[in-house]
């Protein structure tokens with residue numbers, strides 16, 4: 120059985136972790152910042168040093184290529200991302216990119232002739248300091264001018280970042296690749312949750328990536344004098360918002376055990392000790408891997424209206440975001456399971472509660488993901504860690520699954 124070179128993988132992983140390193144551990148590589156761009160240059164240099172071809176597309180996605188003997192062969196994409204949230208760990212995204220590169224080198228060194236080209240790809244701005252899934256949406260044709268017009272990281276920041284990277288919005292919108300040229304997509308990633316470590320399992324075979332919806336809900340009552348307005352004459356907007364926050368938790372725990380919902384922000388106006396709140400606006404987000412998003416949306420928005428009505432408030436709802444859930448491909452999952460079995464590892468099927476580039480790719484090509492345990496379930500923090508043995512296991516599963524998909528194992 121063909122294995123990755125664990126020492127070479129480790130040297131790459133450590134070197135990459137020094138780019139954008141933080142004094143207290145971890146890294147910071149926000150999209151199109153100096154550290155992010157340096158990491159991407161480093162990736163291309165490592166690919167060239169291994170004798171691989173490289174390319175950068177109009178969305179700034181950086182790739183290493185191992186071409187097939189047949190120039191018409193389709194391409195199996197293996198990838199993840201080198202950008203990070205502003206204060207991040209060394210594993211999120213980075214592990215998947217260095218493992219993908221190592222898979223190409225292992226296949227090349229073994230002299231295997233595959234019916235597919237292999238491409239290790241570093242997608243632009245997965246973690247969303249600017250847009251989120253920017254490179255993968257561009258590649259799959261899901262990116263729209265509307266998305267670019269209101270990016271979550273700010274429009275001015277996006278424009279400045281694209282200019283620093285030498286990219287254009289027109290280029291991004293035209294970066295779609297013909298899916299007929301793709302054979303599939305596989306991504307190795309850390310779990311970013313506690314399940315695998317808690318249950319002592321080596322590998323998570325991802326079944327689906329959850330969908331999410333987000334809303335701003337403004338509860339409006341009347342701003343009144345806090346001393347002269349009797350309790351029974353108040354229309355306290357924050358009280359309505361608070362009852363709604365409690366109801367969200369209760370409803371999801373009781374009736375939607377396979378879903379999660381979060382109120383992550385509240386703003387109160389006018390916001391003073393001596394004024395009854397006239398308006399309270401909450402940020403609501405909920406996620407589900409199955410088909411329950413519609414039912415949950417209906418239930419939670421009805422609850423907001425009910426809590427508002429009980430206090431003579433109004434509740435105005437603005438839709439903010441919507442990510443569809445993505446089912447990952449059965450054949451790709453079977454290839455991952457076969458690789459796990461051959462390596463003598465343990466695995467479970469599991470959904471991903473976090474978003475990943477694979478959810479964009481799943482819309483156009485058979486896609487799969489391999490999870491490895493996160494120590495303590497911690498992620499998006501400098502203390503994020505995966506044991507080195509688990510990293511190597513994940514890279515070997517990625518290699519084994521890729522060979523199976525290519526019919527070469």
Ligand SMILES: [Zn+2]
Pocket residue numbers: 200211212245246308
């Ligand atoms: Zn990630």
